[in-house]
Amino acid sequence: MPEESIIKEEDRFHEAKGEPFDSAVCPGCGCLCEDIDLTLENNRVVQAFHACSWGLSKFHLGHRFLREPKHAKLVFPARKEPTGGPLPVSYEEGYEQAAAFLLQANRVVFFGLCQMTFDAQLLAISLIKHFNATVYPSEGMLLTPFFKALKQHPAGIATQEEIRQLATTIVFWGANPLHSCPRLSPRYAVFAAGINAPERHIARKAFYTDPYENDTGFFALRIPITPENEVDRAKELTEIIEEGSFSVPKELDALVKAIESSPFVALFVGRGIAYSATPDALMEALFALRNAINQKKPCVLLPVISDFNAMGFYLALIQSGIDPAESPQVCADLLAYQPKKGDTLICIGSDPFWFFSDAQREAIQSLYIPVVSISSLQNQTTHAADLVLPVALTGVEAEGLAYRMDGVPIFLRQVIPTAQPTDFTVLKAIQERILTEPSHG
Template identity: 35%
Template sequence: MDEKIITSIVCPGCGCLCDDIDVQLSGGSIVQINNVCSWGIGRFVDRKKFANKKERKRPDGHYTRINGARKSVPLDEACQLAADVIRAAKRVLIYGLCQSGNRAQARIYRLGKKLGATFIPSEGPLVTMFLEQFKQNGLSLCTLEDVRNRADVVVFWGANPIHSCPRLVSRYALFARGRFTERGEEDRKAFIIDLHPTELTKVCNEAILKDGDDLALLRALRTLLNGEKPEEYGTVKPKQARELAKALEEGLYIAFFCGRGPFYGNDGKKFLKEMVDLVAYLNEKANCVLLPLATDFNTMGFYHTILRDGDCDVLGKSLMYDVRDWKPRKGDVVIGLGSDFIWFLSDEQKVRMRTKDVKVISISSYETLTHVNCTVALSCAMAGIEVDDLAYRLDSLPVKLKGIRKPMLPADWEILERLETSLKI
């Protein structure tokens, strides 16, 4: 058998897009992987993300569902059937978008605009807020290498990288040794602000636990930094807030990583605005950056697609904040791109989908709950594993993805190209 070792390839397992992965191939199959986390292993060898011993089933063709029975069909026929479903729709919604390469994102965004579709990104609650704030005020960003080399204060706010970007703490944010942080974690102060204790609680300088009082803590920090005494700290102990404020005041390079938590509920927009204001205030005396902790490997790629088209006005018009805001109605057609759409719906939404006869078209590399039960299933190869593509890291750095396994199915962007041809628009 032909054996080959490929070094320094990019892992499309999460938003870190680690570029130090070494893979050994034998007979076209992956037999060994180095420098990879459990998420990456799952991606490379088709295993479940949190249970690597369990196989994640891949589809072997394209399917349609007729009278409740699943039937295998050729790609061209599947695309034509999907086109017929879309043409009959009163409203088209496109969900997912963040687990596909940039070529597929660009094509489905162009197609969605022609159809007047509503986009629902899988990471919507987090990054939609950042996009809105970027439009209004701009944001302070940096590369992950800057965090590794310079950051002496790191704050994880509503973010647990162990369950979103597993190697972030070891490669960049906490344990990594950089140019000006030669002792790694000894040269950094790290804080975690979360509802519950997490894996990082034991290694951070302080674990500040709160009960949804993000705004109260944020305002208390701003007051402390102004040399005044806050009227309230929310559910946070005053001593903890003072220690964090002191670290922010003394820090030379401060990095905030924000997760989804603070953006759920009615105060999400207020929180981000005041967080951006705090970062701007800290930047008057030191360097301070704010990065969204995006889990899906190409979340930032979709938002760059929007920005490249100059479509910031899409917010509030054709970009839905959260899939939980969707109320299924008769005539709806949902296109799921690289996502398990049905998995994230409430029981009420699932019931309404059945009663309103909502059609679903799935474009996926895996046999997900959605892909198995949809109206038309268009199966595709995996970007960064089987086909080349482009993705954007969580810090917005573009990274090339390299296919290393022979694909048995077409790329998602090729399927979208055929679908657009079938629609004749």
């Protein structure tokens, strides 16, 4: 392509008037796409290229699951009045109140922590250790079983770029990539021609497991499972691969043939494993399947992660000396949380009230359990919280380090300015107040 036409193509990226901001990193999901070209005007993003609709929402300071981007930023710190309405407070007052809630607690319970920078995660973990707190990471239902299995079966992870180049058979197990990481399929896993593709034609074979047909079926073949037979199905597949069996059930036939003829296989596992009766056993069975395929050809298993720095949180736990595979402090499913009088809940970058059962919500209210929400965006938790501390949205209003779903570190840049503090600054200010308390020094 002549050079002038390349320059013309690039110019087209900034049709809106304003300042170009190229190669921004999207904090929308665990793909952390680093190819987002933006145009800025009056400290706002007015145009974005390459982002999916989730990413677009983030750059417009909104929730990622909305069809149309909608501004949802929290504006000021607030505590709940006795009448239930929000009463604006200063950040200083908010830090004091948050420290007081923590210091008076018999038990501190953290929720979320998967959509913040790595530095802030390390700081949050130092508070978890200080209070011997319990934590329900927002991706706990996927990553707690994942790290348990990884400890028993180390290795077998590849980067997304390696998968794009090498994998020719892709299996989504308990994962709908269109809804959890929208650009995973087009950019890496399915609609890209790798070096193993004949003449670089896109020729991947894709499969997904699900009790029902879903939109992954547009490009992948369904392997029917039920929550009851899922573990057995994974084990059955492992046995067939190990033994090179000629007796293959009809519904596994295409998948077995694809695995056998593929030079490189990638298994993507998603949150759907939580619907299994035994998620830990299922993850273990999927790692065993990966090992069986790996005896014959390279096979990798990666979690499909929606919250952009969930992998960072688990790496921060390990770096801080907490083994997520063993520690009773690290829980998986927040529906297992049983509210107790004397609890204080700290929700960071997440919306646990969206997921809580009615019984959990009622118990939190009737037991007068204080809820602190440290969040960029309004959500059900910020509406329910006794104290709300707004923070800058990482990757848009603040910079910081995060880890992609394959464990690759990516530095997110600040795109637009904000007067709001980062989640790190807020946690630091709360920690300082806790450490200066005579009985907690």
